Amino acid sequence: MEGAHALTVVTLPALLREAKRQDVDPTIAQVPYGGGVEEQYLKDFFELPGAPDPHRPYRAIWSNDTPWQTRKFTGGGLQRQRGQRAGRGEVLVQRKPAQTGLSGDIWGLTPTAGADLLAETNKPVRLINLALWTGRDVDTSTIDAAILNAAGISPSADDIDKLDAWFKHEFRPDRGDLVGTIFWDDIPAEYRTVAFAADPVSDETYQQLGVLPPAPTVTDDLSTVIGALESQVAAKGFQLPPGLVGRVLAAWLRGDLVVLVGQPGTGKTLFASLLGGAMEQEFDLDAPLMIPVRADFDEAELIGYERLDGTVHLQDFAREILLDDVPLEARVVIFEEFNLASVETYLSAVLVATQQRERIVRLPNGEVASLPIDTFVIATCNSFRDEPETRTRVSSPTKRRSTTITMPNILGDRYENDPETAVAGVVKTLIDNERDHVEARESAGHASQFDSLRLTALRSVSDFGDFSAEAQHALVSVSNAVLETSSGRSWFTLGILRDVVMALVMSERDAQAELTAVGNAVADKIVHQLRGAHSDAQPLLAASAALPNAEEIGRLIDQTMSGPSDELLPLL
Known part of the structure; x- marks a missing residue:
């Protein structure tokens, strides 16, 4: 024909x-x-x-x-x-x-x-x-x-x-x-x-007829693959914990879902995105599929549903993964906020498929689809213990099919190893990462309306020493005041420090303006994250005494810590 x-x-x-x-x-x-x-x-x-x-x-x-x-x-x-x-x-x-x-x-x-x-x-x-x-x-x-x-x-x-x-x-x-x-x-x-x-x-x-091409074969050994992926992730400025990429890849190869658990700001989402992008570049894969989970997320939101007129609407996961035309190739799927909804409510069919030889998932119209072998799922998850009001428990069957990796708090670990340089030593990296990100948008012709303001501020400093001596002392003092407590080392993350540093970057380049920026960041960002016993807030209160808004900070700390300590909340 x-x-x-x-x-x-x-x-x-x-x-x-x-x-x-x-x-x-x-x-x-x-x-x-x-x-x-x-x-x-x-x-x-x-x-x-x-x-x-x-x-x-x-x-x-x-x-x-x-x-x-x-x-x-x-x-x-x-x-x-x-x-x-x-x-x-x-x-x-x-x-x-x-x-x-x-x-x-x-x-x-x-x-x-x-x-x-x-x-x-x-x-x-x-x-x-x-x-x-x-x-x-x-x-x-x-x-x-x-x-x-x-x-x-x-x-x-x-x-x-x-x-x-x-x-x-x-x-x-x-x-x-x-x-x-x-x-x-x-x-x-x-x-x-x-x-x-x-x-x-x-x-x-x-x-x-030109179909079902054989999947590209990975010819390198596992250690070489891990090294290549680590290099790509680290090249983006991510503070990569040793062995993390290898643990994720090993879990994928044995058929597990990977769940990253940790405090906000430990880099769960960023790491998942960077690793997915590294997989895309290294193995010429399609871009990772990002699925944000909401509190009311269910199977209809993940796979699809039948409309009132009898037609079927399929979601991205069904179209791009279950009905993928090249099912022998790998694909990375990222579930953001994995346990905002009950996992079994939306993922049960996929969890069952991972245990089947045929890996069958039935679509809303009755059609049978298959979960490709190399569907690599990585999910981010805040612990139910830390957020019982907003997160759901992860059941034992889900845990059985998952590898759960606790993301370390890099900043907390740095402080325990070297309190003197823990904060000052990462400021340059945080500024460089942010500047590179905005400049990349500008180079690609995608600069937003206010990116010029961001770049002006980011180009005004390049290292910790470019801030005034007063601001340097204030930033280290308030950060270390939190990090010296065990509870602070659990929640004061690089993500939070980045926000405080960016507040400092966006200020005018004089001592008083920079001190004001640090004080505002303490009041607006750090105080509201406080947790633990009442005594844990006292070092921060003392470190903030020289800031222009010390009175405001003290009042906010009193309000934040006026209720029962976090140790009593489970009993209540």
Whole structure:
């Protein structure tokens, strides 16, 4: 069929099938028709598993120049071609809603549709070729005997004759002048010399059609892969805990979900995003799929749901992962705020699939999909113990299918190892990371309206020593006052320190303005994070005494710590 016109291979059969379904002769009357019918026809017969490009799923067997077509093919090229010919009164008849009073267009065929199209393309198509393609998965032994009898075919006839009868029953191509012009109704003798296969179409056959390419093989050993990923993550300025990438990759390889637990600001989301991006670059994968979980998140939000009119809406996870056209390639999925909702409420089908050999997940329309083997899930999670009001418990079955990694507080660890330089030693990195991020937007032409203000401030300092001596002392004093307590070392993270440093960066470059910025950051950011016993707040209160807003800070600390200490909250 190579070289045939798309109207011959797609539009005419799709229109004939729809007309047969409605029991209408399309050369006499018109039927509701459009891109949706053609799209369903393409999905039924031309959407092959494992298309090389997921955005071009339709195998265009009629064209060597464009062997794969996009999902927009029917609403684009085919629609224009139909409209052009109907406008000229050739091949197709189109009647608009204004003419019929119906909700959509209706279409039919001109009595000379076959001759008109043949004169344009000079490329007829054998009906048996269409039958062999559209009926490639038809078991000829199960074709209804009534269909064979109507075609004058005996049950002992050749398989190819049975398939020919099936096709003519399904499509009714004997309309107008189609047969004998644009369609030829003969079976070449050489076709009968090849026996039908006993089994369905094999993967090897599909590979000959350009599908199911073998997945790229990772040739490096595991330690080399881990090292390459670590280098990419660290190159983005992330303070990478030793061994973290290796633990995540090992968990993925044994089939676990990876759950990152830790205080806000420990870098859970940033690490997940950076690792997903490193996987994308290192192995030429699709971009990670980010799924933000809400408190009311459920399976309909993750996979999809059936609308009131019976149609099905599939979510990104179903379309991009479960129905992925290249299921042998890896894909990273990031669940942000994993336990804001009950995990089993939205992820139960996926959790079950991870334990099955077939890895089956059923879609809302009853269709069966499979969870690809290398679906690498990484989730961020705040502990239920720390946030019982907003987070849900993670059940034992979920934990059984997961590797739960506690993200260390890098800043707390640095303080325990070297209190003198713990804060000052990371300020430059925090500023550099922020500046690089904004400059990258500017270089890509994506600078936001206020990025010029950000860059002016960020370029005014490059290291801790560029701040006034008073501001340096104040920043270290208030930070260390928190970090010297055990509770502070658990929650005062690099993320919080970054916010305080950025407040300092955005201030004017004089001592008083910088001290004011530190004081405001303490009042606006640090005080509200306080936890632990009442005594844990006293060092911060003392360290803030020299700040311009010391009175405000003291009042806020009194208000924050006026209730029962955190140790009593579980009892309450």
